[in-house]
Amino acid sequence: MTWGRSRILSHLFLIVLCLILFYPIFWWLGAVFKTNAELASPGFWPQHPTLDNFVKGWTAITGYTFGHFYLNSFRLILSVLFTSLFSCSLVAFGFARLNFPLKSFWFSIVLVTLMLPNQVTIVPQYVMFSKFGWIDTYLPFIVPHSLAGGVGGSFFIFMLVQFIRGIPHELDEAAKIDGCSPFGIYWRIILPLLVPALITMSIFCFLWNWDDFLGHMIYIQSIDKYTVGLALKVFVDAQSSTPWGQLFAMSFLSIMPGTLIFFLAQRYIVEGMATSGLKG
Secondary structure (H helix, E strand, C coil), X not given: CHHHHHHHHHHHHHHHHHHHHHHHHHHHHHHXXXXXXXXXXXXXXXXXXXXXXXXXXXXXXXXXXHHHHHHHHHHHHXXXXXXXXXXXXXXXXHHHHCCCCCXXXXXXXXXXXXXXXXXXXXXXXXXXXXXXXCCCCCHHHHHHHHCCCCXXXXXXXXXXXXXXXXXXXXXXXXXXXXXXXXXXXXXHHHHHHCHHHHHHHHHHHHXXXXXXXXXXXXXXXXXXXXXXXXXXXXXXXXXXXXXXXXXXXXXXXHHHHHHHHHHHHHHHHHHHHHCCCCCC
């Protein structure tokens, strides 16, 4: 009886805690459908729900719609995603399967960069990219990812190395007997078996780069190239009296791609992180 009562109390405590934590989200979802006059009301749901915030907010920035910024975001992130998939998997294959001088040393360097805060490298990276003439382009994002760097590059390499180490070496030996080169082994044997881990990597890469507001703000300067996050910043700066309902509506739309991808593909995240080697 005592154990059952303590279990009920613990569940009640967790429910109350979850309600407190979700309060800002509930309020935000209600504010999306409120007029500016109703935003000061303490209730969650508006008395007179309206969709005007979505309609007016979509064209709030003069000369552009939010569809333009969505296309910019997807164009940038898909470029980063596909280059990362190839470069990180290739580097991970080299560390997991090939033998070369100072292999352990270079892999240690990769792990060190994994623990290095991104803020430490912002200034030297900006100076370097500025000398290359890459400011106000997408190259500061695409080129590092094509070299297995960028946001999350070290983590992806480490994750894929651990996955590849679980694949039996007998497959490599059989491919060598059939005349496969090292790149052929990577392309024909290892890469198809990496699909669960690559799906996990794709999800993380998409989410992290979609939310990379700081990097986008530093390197992208022309409004024509702005991503969704930067468009929200302009939305606030461009208004003398900010229509908060429209801003909340556009910020709600800005998180939908990442939210949908996470909930639709969360089983792949678990599978990719937990799977090691071949599945029977």
